[in-house]
Amino acid sequence: MFPVTPEQLAQARELDLLTYLRRYEPDELIPHGNGSYATRTHSSLKLSNGKWYWWSRGVGGVTALDYLVEVQGLSLPDAVRQILGAGPMPPAAPVPTERRRPQPFRLPPRHTDDRRVMAYLTGRGIDAEILRACIRNNQLYEDAAHHNCVFVGYDGDTPRYAALRGTYPRSAFMGEVAGSDKRFSFAVPVRAGPRRTLCVFESAIDALSYLTLLKQGGQNWRTANTLSLSGVYGPNRRGHDKMPRALGQYLERNPIRRIVLCLDNDDAGRMAAQSLQRLLTDYLVLDNPPQGVKDYNDLLLRRSSSRRVRAGRGCDSRCRS
Known part of the structure; x- marks a missing residue:
């Protein structure tokens, strides 16, 4: 077996996947805009911001070495040999700029029931009545093949977007259905109600967590726009x-007048909130991150575990109008 010294392993780990593919397998790269790519062999493998993630398998990494082991199935010594034995790097080949024709949007087939979705989301503290309302409105269901949560967004009465979330224990799978149009992301209700306030979240689970907090606080969750x-x-x-x-x-x-930014309490969420405050000068904008936790689902779980079933400061009154 090819011996791998610590020095060789460290050297092999210096090569990121995008650089590796651009230099050795440029035909594998399919541009998806904004500096992100998919691969021709594995359409669900995405590269963005220096990292890669294989959505269909739930694995990811940064380096070419990770890719050769996790995706190509090479042993670690063989992967190191392939990287180090390739000789001097050739000049980077130009990456094609043309994009593939957009894939048609099709919702995944629906499972005969939504038991796993209900179990997973109620396990994350979300109220069953709110989930059932989303299911009745065809905004949420369980897909037949993988039992993922499917969060559906609409353009009027037509589905245009679907986010996916794995329901298996310890699964970190998140993704989108091919052909999804992010202009029509998940919103509850599908059409804005009479109130002129909109609460904005990073994910569907955070939006549903917020509605649960409203209900626990004795408020009418159906009047909120999320x-x-x-x-x-x-x-x-x-x-x-x-x-x-x-x-x-x-x-x-x-006709929204007031926007409440309920984005995550981390660097990305704080930077996005500041950016939106600069953009939304025609609206009354309030920044309302969850205090003491990362996101609104964490806030819900913390309050549920402590049996404090009130929305409390920092999540309820700002989003009423």
């Missing part, structure tokens, strides 16, 4: 603030 951004964006490389597509579309179609 939107998931399906991720957040800070300023781009040139320092320009970027409007999330879901929020821009929502504001074009609904």
